[in-house]
Amino acid sequence: MSILVNKDTKVVIQGLGSAGKFHAQTMLDYGTRLVAAVHPGKAGESWQNVPIFESVREAVEKTGADASCIFVPAAGAADAILEAADAGIRLVVCITEGVPVLDMLKVKHALAGRSTLLVGPNCPGVITPGQCKLGIMPAPIHRPGTIGVISRSGTLTYEAVDQLTREGFGQSTCIGIGGDPIKGLDFVDCLKLFAADPGTEAVVLIGEIGGRAEQEAAEFIAHEFKKPVVAFIAGASAPEGKRMGHAGAIIEGSAGKAESKIRALEAAGVAVCRSPAHIGRTMKQRLGR
């Protein structure tokens, strides 16, 4: 079992530029059902036997696509997300980085009360190993299994997944929720989905400095989430007031510090590892095998 994506997920790529093509190819190679692409001015053509359409609405009508993966430039990202939502796409994954935060604020309000789920922006995407890769993560490190992964980071997620796989733990679904301050699904949204998934036995949560999403996750875990959780919070060594690469990774106030996030998660019964090299082995200890 899995969440968000599986072998039946039909994907449309929005933005088939060079980055879009490069990653779409890796998705095809993984066996993802890539059914359509949308790129201005290329409607009617095809790429790797995938038909290209003028609009997401047309792509959905003609192919039944239910998930989209966005590679359009930052200035057009908000437009692309809302276009997908209006076309009835169930899951929108926005890989694009550098989206203005006020654009995301408008998108959040426009999506409120609708059924479309947004992941990202500025994220590696979602993968259900062995079934569907909807994003830019390196495929070979993943194995099908029962650990759910939720992360605000890209490469640090790969590190965590690699450690899990090496310790013999496959993954049910891995979600990179992205490094921006205002984004689609957050930790709590993903935890709710994993709670309802019988195929997920335990969860790895990778947080970082900035905001208080980890504290909200801790609150949810303490009261409602019954499965084991292992966490790592990046940025214990980061100075205050400096933006550490991700737009959202900045300590503004005490809640943003790694230490207060770690304390909140530990109080909720989460096994928090201090070293980013111990994520896999902490899961092993937590599950007692």
Added chain:
Amino acid sequence: MKIHEFQAKKILAEFGVPVPRGAVARKIEEIERLAEEVSSGGKVVVKAQVHAGGRGKAGGVKVAQNASEALQVGARLLGKPLVTHQTGPEGKVVHQLLLEEVLPIKREFYLSLLLDRERACPLVLASAEGGVEIEQLAARSPEKIGRWHINPLLGPMPYQARQLAAFWGLDKKAAAEVQRLLQALYQAFWQKDATLVEINPLVLTEDGRLIALDAKMNFDDNALFRQPQVAELRDPSEEHPLEVKAASYDLSYIRLDGNIGCMVNGAGLAMATMDIILLCGGRPANFLDVGGGTDAKRVAAAFEILLAQPGVKAVLVNIFGGIVRCDTIAEGIVTAARNMKVEVPLVVRLQGTLVDKGREILAASGLPITSAEGMEEAARKAVELAGGGK
């Protein structure tokens, strides 16, 4: 992106936020004349313009009795470094002075607009105590801070302005003033892609006017492409030359004061690498994310930046190849190490896409590179080679 107080006041004034009469002096010869102009013979405030808080306590804000005293005060500040609790020990050089009229102040307040990340909307923070460090006040007496969430479809509503005026204990006439001010602040925030507008203090004058005595604005770097006027306000002299160089190569770099330079792909992994260096007993010298679509040229530039920083005794490269291929990184490292005569120990950990090819390139180069399998091993080796945390 940060801007100076005088720049923030200029933007806010364009949106109708009342600010004191003022002028900016860039040369000592201008000070007396400009001081005379803004004060019409009265007292003058001389304010050092640097991107840092705590200017008042550090002696960067002074009241002069007249224009000639303003000259004396200003001459001591202009062109010299100002050290505040936010600048670091080397301080920041003052290139501009803001000279302003002195207002008859009756009361001081705190007012700011920022983004509430979790609720995805703008948030107004206010306090009846002006000139305070809002973080400290929030920790000490949270009940003294008022919060109003703004619906971005509507902007600030009249009832919110009335509540804010009541929170400050102002009368009905002032409430209308508060509403105009809140609207003006919000428009500046919204239209300029700001992430923070802070007025601290906002003052109520003896004659009943609300005026922004100080102003701070931060902007969304991601939105600068559509805010050319804001982008022009960037002051490179406020940034470290190495940070300016890094930005020109599209490297995300933050200078720290440790002994182990690190080069990593991805912001999260870069932070985690700093963390593990600290856990292993060393001190990270920087944050550096070479990014996703990196090439040999950017790797070389990253090396130049790392090695230009004094106190770096070892360099740790930690790459988890996804989009970035390990062979590209390895080639970049070898080229840079050959051209630059890297004299500090170099520890490289490669993992992910084309890792075997990358490791082959490093091994075949004959360079004294220490390889590591995992990030813990890499950090431990780097700390050891750097001689610990000193």
